[in-house]
Amino acid sequence: MIIVVVLGLFLAFLFNALTWKSDTSNPTTSLWVGEVKIWTLWDDATGIQPLLESFKQAYPQYKNAVFNVQNFSDYETYTHTLMSAISKNQAPDIFVLNNNDSSIFADHTVAVPNTIINASDFRKKYRAIFGENLITSFWEDGEFVSWVPIGYEALGIFYNRKFVNSSELTSQASLSSLVSSISQKYDDKVGIALWNGSTVVDAVDIITQYFLLSWVDNLESLDDKTIKTAMETYFRYGSDSSDNGYDSDVFLDLVSTGRNNLDLFSQGDLAMVVWYPRMLQEISEKGYSSNFLLASPFPHYAWEPGKTLINYNYFAVNKDSLQSTLAYNLLGYMTSEAAAAEYLKNYTYYLPALLSLESQVLTQKVDESYNISLWDFYNSAYELSSFNKLFKIGYDQQLIAILDNAPSYNGLIKQLQSSLLCQNKKIHLFENLSGLCN
16 A cells, blocks of 8 residues: 555656646746747847846746847847848747837737736836837737837937037037037148948938938938938038038048048047937047046937937847747746846946836946947936838948048939839838839
């Protein structure tokens, strides 16, 4: 009798042990085992590891999960690799998409269940722009959060305080006056690096910001007036007839020597540059003196401020993922203050997407060596906006070339607009499949 009881207890224990390890149907009670693939873009893969470890602590059932994180530094390579991976059914469980791209990958993602991320709560926790971009409405089932952001970037002006005061950067008019005064005071200094595409880092997003200052937030809506206003403003600072000094001679010299505006700025020959906060990393590597470097939000028109361009990647769940339950829970965890704070602590150049973190994170330095915080890139009076480039790769590459050929910009941009709209109809609407997109 004793032997039978002992044998029964042993078999029961063995059964429980096996089901504890293998049953993943209920993630709240089962110990999940497996690998989760995550692909990110532009951000060092090590920075997300603390968030993933804290996720395991918050969700003990996933403590044995193995996260395989791969980071891509180049957008074009990332896009083509993800496209290939999806076609071969080898795509990662979680990957990021960019907010300024009408992504061909959106159909390969799946919304997070409302039980994990409630769409109404999401709207309250984030700025309106994120709800507009990241919540999908289904006619029968209501609204669902499809993608999750953690941080975003906004353009600002890095400047040398020997030549510039922040009070002189309050509008486009004051910026123009400042550039003129610098040229009058200093014969050997260039005020600001604007004029072309190849030697101005982030030139594409700078000119896109000028489009947004006219309240146009997508390529399809660009008209002649918006193009003319934006381009004339951008080229004003570098034409041969201007007094700024960032002209064709400087352009040719930089191209021939393989340099850009960052090199001029680091050498002290340039008073101002327009960049995202993350550029402070490269400025630091150049050894720029912390005594002179400060930053300010990108100035708008004084009479009618337009929208502020923001750039960010949002996390998405692969609709074909075999680890979707874990992926849903991870994205849900990313919407918590604890997870977002952990992430932003390692990627200090991101402004927080969560409203509740603004007072805490915006005051922190982007780099401890410099007296620059995220507040220096933030203006609460400006409305945040994405700009739908339709196809980011084509838009960015072609617009750089257009900016390098200033005299014929209007016709070239209209041609770019027509070409990308044609491609968009082919890929998304399956229209004009045999036609050429010139």
